[in-house]
Amino acid sequence: MREPLTKQDISFGLDDLRPRVKEKKTLRDYFMPPRHPSILFDPDKCTGCGTCEMICSTRNTKMVAPSAASVKVITDERQGKNFAILCQHCRKPLCVEACPTRAITKGNDGIVRIEKLFCTDCGLCTLACPAAAPIKDPGSEEIHKCDLCEGEPLCVRYCPESALTFTRGKFFRWIKGLRWAVQLISFLLLVVVFIGTFCYFKAGEVTLSCPTGTLQNIASSGTIILVGASSALALLILTILAGRLFCGWVCPFGFVLDLVDKITPKKLGWPAFLKSRMTKYGVLAGAVGGSYALGFQAFCTICPIGTLCRSYGVQSFFRSAELAIVPALAGLEIAQRRSWCRYFCPVGAVLGLTAILRLIKIVIGAKKCKKFSCIQCAEVCPVGIIEGDELREGISPNIPMTECIMCMRCIDRCPYGAAKIRFRWQKVTPGEVT
Amino acid sequence: MKEKEDKITEAKKVSGVHGCVECGRCVAACPMAEMYTNFSIEMSPRGIIKKILMGEPAVEDIHIWYCTECNAGADVCPQGVSCRDLIRALRETAIDEGVIENAKTCTSCGRVFVAVPVENFVYGRLQEEPANLFNTLDICPPCRREMYLVRNA
Numbered sequence: 001m002r003e004p005l006t007k008q009d010i011s012f013g014l015d016d017l018r019p020r021v022k023e024k025k026t027l028r029d030y031f032m033p034p035r036h037p038s039i040l041f042d043p044d045k046c047t048g049c050g051t052c053e054m055i056c057s058t059r060n061t062k063m064v065a066p067s068a069a070s071v072k073v074i075t076d077e078r079q080g081k082n083f084a085i086l087c088q089h090c091r092k093p094l095c096v097e098a099c100p101t102r103a104i105t106k107g108n109d110g111i112v113r114i115e116k117l118f119c120t121d122c123g124l125c126t127l128a129c130p131a132a133a134p135i136k137d138p139g140s141e142e143i144h145k146c147d148l149c150e151g152e153p154l155c156v157r158y159c160p161e162s163a164l165t166f167t168r169g170k171f172f173r174w175i176k177g178l179r180w181a182v183q184l185i186s187f188l189l190l191v192v193v194f195i196g197t198f199c200y201f202k203a204g205e206v207t208l209s210c211p212t213g214t215l216q217n218i219a220s221s222g223t224i225i226l227v228g229a230s231s232a233l234a235l236l237i238l239t240i241l242a243g244r245l246f247c248g249w250v251c252p253f254g255f256v257l258d259l260v261d262k263i264t265p266k267k268l269g270w271p272a273f274l275k276s277r278m279t280k281y282g283v284l285a286g287a288v289g290g291s292y293a294l295g296f297q298a299f300c301t302i303c304p305i306g307t308l309c310r311s312y313g314v315q316s317f318f319r320s321a322e323l324a325i326v327p328a329l330a331g332l333e334i335a336q337r338r339s340w341c342r343y344f345c346p347v348g349a350v351l352g353l354t355a356i357l358r359l360i361k362i363v364i365g366a367k368k369c370k371k372f373s374c375i376q377c378a379e380v381c382p383v384g385i386i387e388g389d390e391l392r393e394g395i396s397p398n399i400p401m402t403e404c405i406m407c408m409r410c411i412d413r414c415p416y417g418a419a420k421i422r423f424r425w426q427k428v429t430p431g432e433v434t
Numbered sequence: 435m436k437e438k439e440d441k442i443t444e445a446k447k448v449s450g451v452h453g454c455v456e457c458g459r460c461v462a463a464c465p466m467a468e469m470y471t472n473f474s475i476e477m478s479p480r481g482i483i484k485k486i487l488m489g490e491p492a493v494e495d496i497h498i499w500y501c502t503e504c505n506a507g508a509d510v511c512p513q514g515v516s517c518r519d520l521i522r523a524l525r526e527t528a529i530d531e532g533v534i535e536n537a538k539t540c541t542s543c544g545r546v547f548v549a550v551p552v553e554n555f556v557y558g559r560l561q562e563e564p565a566n567l568f569n570t571l572d573i574c575p576p577c578r579r580e581m582y583l584v585r586n587a
Contacts, residue, residue, distance in 0.1 A: 127552075
């Protein structure tokens with residue numbers, strides 16, 4: 001005796017016919033990320049001749065009819081500007097989400113295609129796309145979308161001014177490996193080899209010391225020790241020359257935070273009332289004021305960097321009341337990446353104040369990049385200072401160098417070389433970046 | 435200025451609804467069944483065609499605003515009835531009559547470019563995206579391309 005069918009048994013939808021393909025990340029993707037192809041467009045070179053439209057329509061409809069092309073050249077006559085609207089083959093395509101029949105798919109090779117068999121020409125992809133790149137032919141009411149001619153785009157080949165370039169992006173990311181190596185070496189040096197050297201280091205004539213510790217020392221003792229003050233300058237000079245390079249590349253606690261970030265990929269989010277980057281300057285003022293009131297270096301006893309540097313060795317490791325601060329603060333990583341560095345670290349506050357005198361800046365040229373379809377720089381930024389919303393609208397984001405920890409993840413990740421280091425006084429030419 | 439009845443007669447003639455044999459192929463092909471959980475006979479192409487053929491009032495009905503104006507129904511119709519043309523003509527009549535609460539106008543140029551239920555469907559699908567995306571969704575595709583030019587060229 002068969003059981004009678006319920007409503008769930010007979011419901012049959014698109015999930016059964018065309019299930020969504022879930023993106024799988026293999027180990028190979030992590031070390032050698034896939035190089036997805038796309039066409040970059042240079043508005044300065046374009047003359048608005050429309051050759052790309054014509055050559056594209058011959059592929060779509062076997063005749064020269066610019067309205068049936070997958071690319072649209074629009075002209076602003078008042079400003080004399082031309083622009084080609086092209087599919088950017090987004091990393092997370094909105095048209096794929098919006099398509100009611102799931103006719104649009106992103107292949108493993110990174111090309112977003114419309115399968116004509118399932119397409120109903122409804123035009124919801126045009127509605128969802130921020131640049132309205134899928135184009136509806138007003139005559140035949142068909143939707144045409146670029147599929148990169150399966151790897152050899154005709155528009156790129158026939159563009160007379162070579163305003164269109166086909167690219168697969170950068171191949172090798174060397175900054176990433178270098179940074180992890182430097183971080184590991186400096187962690188070993190500061191924590192294992194020279195124990196406690198970050199706070200105060202003396203070898204013969206050379207002395208180096210933590211600037212925040214020096215400030216607290218001055219506040220607590222009331223005297224300025226010239227050797228201590230001048231030895232603190234080394235880190236400050238490095239900051240003036242190269243930004244807060246210490247935070248991103250050297251800091252042992254930052255290395256621990258980066259490691260904890262690797263094992264906690266899902267972030268819970270940070271409460272909004274604590275989202276003030278000025279808090280760390282308050283912590284710095286509190287540390288200096290507390291040292292003045294108490295008569296000893298108040299913050300240094302609970303400083304996670306100093307505690308970590310003093311932790312190696314059997315005796316000091318089990319003096320664990322101090323060391324408990326390190327896992328406690330590293331646990332903040334669950335909420336947001338580098339939340340200690342963003343909001344609280346007084347060492348970073350001193351370096352951030354010094355970075356007002358910085359010599360270099362990081363620029364991200366939105367004209368050269370793929371804007372809303374990429375935004376990887378905003379995603380990888382560990383301190384979250386790159387505004388994805390600005391990039392999404394095509395505006396070059398302004399990067400506050402007092403907050404930037406110079407980890408250079410954005411430069412490393414950008415496949416099109418739009419993120420660069422420039423001198424502070426250097427004006428960036430419009431053709432290159434900005 | 436033509437009367438409402440004249441417009442509906444012309445819409446019938448343009449779309450060829452008199453040939454409808456009520457086979458229901460258009461309903462089977464219609465993507466609205468996947469899009470809306472409250473998909474019903476009133477909003478399906480066959481229901482609207484039937485309503486028109488029976489002479490019932492369809493212009494003031496909300497159900498003509500769910501269609502995405504796709505080509506699926508006309509593709510499979512054995513009689514060559516274009517339900518898209520019919521619904522498009524009905525919507526134009528409705529806008530002329532002043533029934534515009536379900537028509538979405540572009541915030542930049544003021545043209546009617548999509549129906550509100552269809553827009554809501556796209557909103558629902560893109561819910562996880564950041565909020566400032568919805569400003570671009572309020573703008574019709576040609577104006578969006580113009581804005582893209584102004585920002586990036």
